[in-house]
Amino acid sequence: xxxxxxxxxxxxxxxxxxxxxxxxxxxxxxxxxxxxxxxxxxxxxxxxxxxxxxxxxxxxxxxxxxxxxxxxxxxxxxxxxxxxxxxxxxxxxxxxxxxxxxxxxxxxxxxxxxxxxxxxxxxxxxxxxxxxxxxxxxxxxxxxxxxxxxxxxxxxxxxxxxxxxxxxxxxxxxxxxxxxxxxxxxxxxxxxxxxxxxxxxxxxxxxxxxxxxxxxxxxxxxxxxxxxxxxxxxxxxxxxxxxxxxxxxxxxxxxxxxxxxxx
Numbered sequence: 001x002x003x004x005x006x007x008x009x010x011x012x013x014x015x016x017x018x019x020x021x022x023x024x025x026x027x028x029x030x031x032x033x034x035x036x037x038x039x040x041x042x043x044x045x046x047x048x049x050x051x052x053x054x055x056x057x058x059x060x061x062x063x064x065x066x067x068x069x070x071x072x073x074x075x076x077x078x079x080x081x082x083x084x085x086x087x088x089x090x091x092x093x094x095x096x097x098x099x100x101x102x103x104x105x106x107x108x109x110x111x112x113x114x115x116x117x118x119x120x121x122x123x124x125x126x127x128x129x130x131x132x133x134x135x136x137x138x139x140x141x142x143x144x145x146x147x148x149x150x151x152x153x154x155x156x157x158x159x160x161x162x163x164x165x166x167x168x169x170x171x172x173x174x175x176x177x178x179x180x181x182x183x184x185x186x187x188x189x190x191x192x193x194x195x196x197x198x199x200x201x202x203x204x205x206x207x208x209x210x211x212x213x214x215x216x217x218x219x220x221x222x223x224x225x226x227x228x229x230x231x232x233x234x235x236x237x238x239x240x241x242x243x244x245x246x247x248x249x250x251x252x253x254x255x256x257x258x259x260x261x262x263x
Contacts, residue, residue: 017042017104019195020132020254021049024103027191027256028130033057034098039087039119040064040105044073044080051077060097062090087115092122099123101130104254106179107168116183123261129185130258131176132193137166139253142197146209146216149234154219154227161219176257185259197250202239205248206232 024046030036033056038047041061051059060081063069069082085091087102088111100119106112119129134140147165150158170176173190180188199205210217220228239248 016195016197016252017045018049020193021046021103023193023195024101024130024132024254024256025049025053027132027193028099028101028128028258030054030099030101030128031057035060035096036099036101037062037090037092037097037119037122039090039100039102039115041068041082042104043068043070044076044082046101046103047080047082048073048076051080055079062087088118090118090122094121095124096122097124097127099128099130101128103132104134106131107133107136107170112169112179113182116179120183120185120261125261125263127261128258129180129183129261130256132254132256133168133170133176135171135192135253135255136168137171139192139194139251139255141250141252142199142205142209143212143216145238146231146235149231149238150219153230153234154223157219157222158231161215165213165215170255173255173257176255180257180259183259184262186262188257188259190255190257193254193256195252195254197252199239199248199250201245201247202236205239206235209235 032054035058036050038050038061041047041063044061047059047061057079059079060083062083062085064086066084069084074080074082083091087105087109100123106115109115123129143165147162151162170179173192177188177190223231
């Protein structure tokens with residue numbers, strides 16, 4: 001069976017985004033009815049969590065990659081709608097939704113400000129706008145194990161990789177607060193949400209790592225065999241923590257922000 005882009009995402013990040021969805025929805029505190037839109041829904045972790053939590057609501061998931069929007073996801077809940085579209089130009093009329101949210105997207109967009117403005121545009125007055133992003137440099141342990149090894153053993157290229165992965169627009173709650181404030185939103189609140197990433201063994205960890213970020217995967221594949229082996233073994237030692245191979249649970253944290261569209 002061919003591995004799809006959705007399959008790769010599920011192995012690398014989908015299982016963790018499902019865990020994050022529960023805490024994020026608690027933070028958003030969306031109304032239990034009405035219309036909600038999940039911007040950049042990916043394989044639908046947050047979309048499905050919202051649809052199950054709010055069975056009387058209309059939940060729309062939109063993503064730029066059609067392969068993420070599978071028939072299986074559509075069949076999971078009767079109140080889900082899926083659309084292909086760009087977060088920077090949402091295909092909806094003004095005031096279409098009571099709540100707009102986005103999980104693990106804002107930091108990967110070329111123009112986050114435009115995406116937030118679009119969420120505000122399609123949300124009704126007094127509606128909520130919320131987003132969450134991984135705390136990459138301080139809160140993604142499973143990536144940090146590899147990047148530190150790459151920076152030490154991979155020379156300047158390894159150091160550049162670590163800098164590039166961590167160099168994202170919004171690196172703390174204050175930055176997210178300012179983004180929401182600049183968009184004209186009120187009643188702004190921020191929070192840090194923690195989840196645990198559980199791995200069966202190092203192979204499971206490594207498979208997830210290689211699918212987590214294209215920069216990491218491409219860097220590793222470019223290395224000479226000896227260097228690649230050294231980096232992998234250093235990462236393995238960090239994962240094992242002086243114990244035999246097996247299950248590990250690594251903490252991951254995400255930063256979240258929410259605000260209210262002015263009346």
